[in-house]
Amino acid sequence: MQRWLERVARLVGQDVGLDLSRCRTSTLADVLTALAKALGLAGPDQVLDAAQGPHRRWIVERLISALLVHETFFYRYRAQLEELSDRVFPAILAARPSVFRIWSAGCATGPEPYSLAMIAVDVVQRLGVPTVVQVLGTDLAAEAIDVAKKAIYPGSATMDMPVAWREQFFEKEEAGWFRVKDSVRRLVRFDVHNLAHRPPTGPFHVITCRNVLMYLQQDAQHKAVGALASVLAKDGVLAVGHGESLRGFENLLVPDRGSAVNLYRLAKGIAMASEAMASEAMASEAMASEATPSELMSLGEKPLAPPLSAPVSRAKPPKNTHTIVLKGVYDEQANPQGVASLKAALADAVAGGLSVIIEADGALSLDGATARLILRAMRTCPMPMVVHATRDSVKQWARRYGVPLG
Ligand SMILES: C[S@@+](CC[C@H](N)C(=O)[O-])C[C@H]1O[C@@H](n2cnc3c(N)ncnc32)[C@H](O)[C@@H]1O
Structure with missing residues (x-):
């Protein structure tokens, strides 16, 4: 054995x-x-x-x-769900988003995403906002997802729900079983998904990942938390389970102010980067496709240093973060090895599943091809990727090619 x-x-x-x-x-x-x-x-x-x-x-x-243990039930961790219902959902819905998006990651057989959909419907009706509720439930176990799609549960799974809700949101089946009404089922979509892989397309206003991270090895936990943070909306909230904490991930997520029920928000720098990336993504795409590969960005510095043989180096990374420090010339014509080694460093960083910081101030020259390389990596990286620059010439390059700075 x-x-x-x-x-x-x-x-x-x-x-x-x-x-x-x-x-x-x-x-x-x-x-x-x-x-x-x-x-x-x-x-x-x-x-x-x-x-x-x-x-x-x-x-x-x-x-x-x-x-795997798929233990779950409706309205689990009631205090947290009440906080979402009383404070968090109304605050998000006050901005009247056209769609209110929720992701239940590691949803097992489905009570969690259905509970979230019921709460969201209740708040939307209470506030009278014209918002559509969309909930995504995902789990690694295909068998659990099959059960979730059927939406039929024993009465014991509904015992923690407000009594009126059992009437409002369930139909009675035979022999003490209950079926979630179509009005709620319609709002919830299910998929098989491994948290260690690329996350579904965000952003989500609310993500729950409750009683899941504890089953993962440390590396997989880092990847999963990075992936969750990467698709959390700027003002979004991530909920973990009772007795769980995201201590050690403060570079990405910080406890929601005033919340004693394990809710987290994006750390300030990450939230700013996520906003910048969302608003500039379209502009970047357009600009990147217009720029010619050989275009050399003038940084207003003379003369350019000779191409460096090892232009990318990695500083000691803070926990859960991979830092790429740009040094020297990043120009496809003047120093193709420089661009190639940046490409390799970005590929490593994306595959490593950590959040990435690119320190760009050390670059002596940056061209359009380098900008496109970074923009492509930002799009494919499941984790937040931020470019830092304080020098005017680098900021100018970033503006010109639509590279968001964090
Ligand atoms: C105890 S259940 C929690 C269900 C629900 N979130 C709750 O709190 O009631 C844990 C679930 O996490 C899922 N899980 C474990 N590792 C996962 C991974 N890497 N990706 C996605 N789901 C995973 C398991 O399949 C299981 O259904």
Whole structure:
């Protein structure tokens, strides 16, 4: 059993970032035996050998479903949901957004996103705002998502709900089961999604990721929190579970002022960058497509230093952040190696899943191709990517090519 545990820990650690010590492993031997039978293999060892081959994905998915805990119920962590209902949702809806977007990340079988949709409908009706509610529920486990889509639950899952809401939002099924009414189901979409991967397209006004991060290894937690922050709206709120905290992620997220119920907002610098990126994204795209690759940005400094052989270096990064320090010439014609090594550093940073700061003041020359490279990385990076510059010439380059500065 121990050797199977170690092999499974490696497998789900590599593929999903799961911390096996937090998972339900007591039935592992039975699960592996059943998988061996289904694949016509001799036993658990052969299943784990087969997981190195073309069956890997199928085997990992089954293992994950068996290992993960999908415990959940309607109106879980009531104090937090009341805070969302009484203070947070009304504050966001006061700006009368046309669509109010909520993401329940790690939603298990669905009670959390349905509860959020019910609360949102209640607040929208109470305030009389003309806002459409859209809730996305995602989970790693496809089986849990299938249950969520059916929206049928035992009465025990609804016991923490306000009694009137049980009448308002559920229909009775047979033998003590309840079905979420279509009026709420219509507002909620479900998808299979791994938090260690690229997040769904944001921004979201509210994101919940409750009782999920605790199942992840530290690296996967960093990636997940970075991904969540990257799609949180500037004034949005991220909710984690009771007893969970985002201590150690202060560079990205800070406790919501006055909230004792585990709500977080984007840290100031990140919020500014996210606003800048949202408002300049379209302009950047247009400008970047107009600029010619060989265009050299004049920085008003003479003479240009000779191209450096290693123009990108990394300063010691603050926790959870990857810093790229620009040094020397970034011009496709004058120093193609400089641009190529920046490209490689950006690719590493994006793949590393951390938030990225580009310190641009050390650049002696920057061209349009470099701007496009950075803009493309900003679009593909699941985590916030910020360019810092204080020198006028660098700021001028950023303005010219629509590179948002944080
Ligand atoms: C205990 S449930 C929490 C459900 C709900 N958020 C709640 O608090 O009631 C944890 C869920 O996290 C999901 N999960 C674990 N790791 C995940 C990952 N890397 N990506 C997405 N979901 C994950 C599990 O499949 C499980 O359904």
